[in-house]
Each structure stands twice: as structure tokens, then as C-alpha cells.
Amino acid sequence: MVRLGQLGFALLLAASCVSDWRSRRIPNVLTVAGLFGALAFHGLAPGGAGLFDPYLPGGLGLKASLLGAGVALVLLLLPYSRGWIGAGDTKLMAAVGGFVGLAALPAVLLGVMLSAGVLALVYALLDRELRSVGARIAGWMRWPLVTPGDVRGHEADASVAPAPRLPMALAIASGVAGFALAAYFNLLG
Template sequence: MMDLRSVVPALLLATLLAWAVATDVRSRRIPNQLVLAGLLAGLALQATVTPGAGLFSEPFGALGFLKGLAGMALGLVLLLPMYALGAMGAGDVKLMAAIGAFLGPLDTLGAGLSSVLAGGVLALLVALFQGSLRKVAGNVKVMVLGSVLRGLSGGSARVDAPVTATGQLPYAVAIATGTVAYLLLTRYFGWSML
């Protein structure tokens, strides 16, 4: 049975995700004001709600301000390497940090990994739908091979962007899908993902 007090955090998180997806699909940007509002809402809930097992857990309750900060930091760190490689924008990384403020560190790890998985599936589906799957596979091969060869020769093992890009995805879709799927599977279907 769902605790009715969890409706407020669920509505706030759902609003944050829906708004981020809408703006990312429309403009390929996630506004800083939206991310800041999400961060503040998540941290405020963690600081003011009666303590418990989490805003989306049983027994309902906050993990505390420090765990909200830890979730925020982990959300930032999880996707930072993908930003550094140019695979996603800074708004996506900041969105995961805002989600982390709602979830705390353990659930942020699960939601982050689910989001990366959702991003991979989304990228494959888009490539398949657009008929560019062969081009994507070729780009991945060239990028990985180039990175390995540079690393073996003593150079930087960085992954360079492909010469011929296959397009950009609004990654907020993957983050929202991964987060919602993680929460549904772990909270409502009882799966243990971590």
C-alpha cells in the first residue's frame, strides 16, 4: 500500500522529469533554472520530511539533508565522464544530480545505471529507425580502436568524436525513462537491482 505522503515527492520528481524531457526534445537544452529548482526541492524534502527509508520507499520518510547532498554529488559524478567524452550535455549531468537529491546515494546509483542502459537502448532504436545502425557500429569501432591504439602507444586513451556524426539524442528522455523504470521495478514490483 502506497503512503499518501509520497505523492508530493512523486509529483515534484515527475514534473521535473517531464519538463526536462519537453525542453530537451524541443531545444536540446535543459534550463539551469529547472535543474536548480529540482535540486532545491529534493534537498528541501530531504531536510524537512520526517525521517524514514526514503521519499519513494517504505517506510516513507526523508534520508536527511546530508544523504540528499550525497545523492546529488553521486548523480553529478556518474554522468560526468560521459560529458567529458562529449557524449552528453552539461544539462543532462545536472539533471541527474537533481534526481540524486530526491533519491539519495544508493537509489541514485541504480537510477543512473538504469538511465545509461536506457540511453543505449534508445540510441540503438533511433539508429535502427533512421537506418543508420551500420554507420553507428562503424563509428563505435573506429572510436574504440583509436582509443585503444593511442593507449597502447603511450598516448592518451581518450575517445574522440566520430568524423561523421550520426545525430544527437535528447538524453533527458533516457534519464527520465531509466529513473522511472528503476523506481517502478524496485518499489512496486519488488525487484532488487543493487
């Protein structure tokens, strides 16, 4: 049953990467199926310490899966509302949270953020968009994350070219893979 959960999770991430690479979109059918797959796995699988635990692989339970998905969704609503990530990326991370559960979510999010930073640097260097991306980041730093009465974020500066849209599913899959390897080799403590 654990191998089936791992396979389903890997297929979700692979299909999301292909879709995001080709069209910069992650279809709802993938994210919703991924979330329901995570909930079904953790609700039906024999009890254990998660998909990637080398000693006691198994389901975390429906509650831990729901909490992981819900917290991931809530944490990514601010970046989504600011236009930093897309809706598909946000929903994919909710499905990822459902698969890894609440306890592993901080480590997975850290891996995803590191992967996203590397992806942004590589993408900027390869597409020679460093100036545009740098100007946009500088604009973000001038504004507070949230100002009272304004959750939409600041208006775009017309003098700065829009930053290229990154296929964030690649960063999400890379972060999850890094977490899975760290868990497998017992590097997480």
C-alpha cells in the same frame, strides 16, 4: 509531503523530457530547481526510506540527498568531458541523485544506462543512422577511456558523420520510472 516530493520529481522529469525532445537542451532553471527541490524535500520531509519505498516513504535527510547528487555529478563528468552526454543531462542526473539518494543511485544509473541503450538503438534504426552511430562507437572502443594527460578524449574522425544527439532526458526518466516500479513492487531486494 511524500506525494508532493513525488509530484515535484515527476514534473521535473516531464518538463526535462519535453525540453530535451524539442530542443535537445535541458535548461539550468529546471536542473537547479530540481536539485534545490530534492534537497528541500529530503531536508524537510519526515524521516523515511526515500520517495519510492512502499513501506516507509519519506525523506532521506540532507546528507544522503547531497551525497546522491554529488556522486551522480562526479560519475557523469567523464562521459560529459568525452562529449557522450550533454551538460544538461549531467546536471539532470545530479538532481535525480539528489532525489533518490546515494543508496538507490547505482540501481537508478543501471536503469538509465539500459534505457539509453534502447533509446540509441531505436533512434538509430528509425533515423537510418546506424552506420554513423556504429562507426562512432567503434571509434570509442579503439581509444582507452582516459589516457594520461588527456581527459578531453580523442579527436573526432572527420570521415565519420557526427552521431545524432539523443534526448537523454527520455532515458533518464525511463530509468527512474523503472526504478520506481521495481521499488514499488519490492523487486530490489
